[in-house]
Amino acid sequence: MASFSLGKGARLHTIQTVFEPNVSAIFANGTFAAIRLPALTSHPSKSMTPINHPLRLGATVVLAIGIPCVALAPAQDGATPVQNPVQSREVVPESNSEPTLAESRLTMGKWIETQQLIGRERNEWSQGKEILKGRVELIGKEVASLQEKIGSSESSVAESGKTFAGLVEQREELKAASAQLVASVTLMEAEVKKIAPMIPDPVRAKLAPLFARLPEDPSTTKVSIAERFQNVLGILNEVNKANSEITVNYEVRTLADGTSSEVQAIYVGLAQAYYISPRGEAGIGRPSADGWKWESAKASADKILTVLEIIQGKQTPAFVPLPVKIK
Secondary structure (H helix, E strand, C coil), rough: CEEEEEECCCCCCCEEEEECCCCEEHHHCCCEEEEECHHHHHHHHCCCCCCCCCCCCCCEEEEEEEECCCCCCCCCCHHCCCCCCCCCCCCCCCCCCCCHHHHHHHHHHHHHHHHHHHHHHHHHHHHHHHHHHHHHHEEEEEHHHHHHHHHHHHHHHHHHHHHHHHHHHHHHHEEEEEEEEHHHHHHHHHHHHHHHHHHHHHHHHCHHHHHHHHHCCCCCCCCCCCHHHHHHHHHHHHHHHCCCEEEEEEEEEECCCEEEEEEEEECCCCCCCEECCCCEEEEEEECCCCEEEECCHHHHHHHHHHHHHHHHCCCCCCCCCCHHHHH
16 A cells, blocks of 8 residues: 655645555545456566556446545645545455456447337337327228218118108008909909800800909909909900991801701890891890890891891892890
């Protein structure tokens, strides 16, 4: 251990260098600097100083500002020497667990790497935050749009409900009208079937397909109302047409003597008919609920033959009286 004293006003008042295994202390101008070093050498007899010693850069440096330095040698101007606090205590050698330069560099590298990682994480979080913010705004707009569509849909549903209620009411009205139509066509079919025997045989043969379409049981039929009306109207049209015409047809009739013979029948509408055979035998026919009824009319044979020839164009038209029975 060595102590040095300089004159008053010098930069360094006192310099004390303590050569311990691990400690070198310097007191200078009110500043205490303690530099802890690893053991300088295993031979203390060799001349060593803190200046010419190869100090390691990895040593731990502790600075304490404001501690006044204390001189161990007598101060100039008659000041009373003060005991150095460093000398009053024993310096305990540091353990050999101090970090080396490589370890310090490794630690510093890890710290820098950690700071860089933290910076990257913050940057990524900032970017992710902006992305999430944009997504939240986009989703908010989508939610607003969906809410608007929901409102429109609710309005449409309400309007559809009103329309549906109107359609239900209309359906009920159509059902009632349909029931009336069913009742009407059923009645018309029954009436047409009643007049079927009264229709002349040639006309009835022509209307046979339409009569076949009439349902036998209207309550269980699968024929539509429209088709049923079409059948009835078709029959009535043909019947009305035949009722306004005079037609001549070849038919086989039973004569007064009980024999059958081909005759020419003259139908005057649907109410009266006459026939004349090749032998000059004549007859008159009238409709009934059981079909046409024929009777002999020998007295009218010449007149019926005259009418037939006028129709065929063999004679000039003329007024010919014939027997008619009106019911």
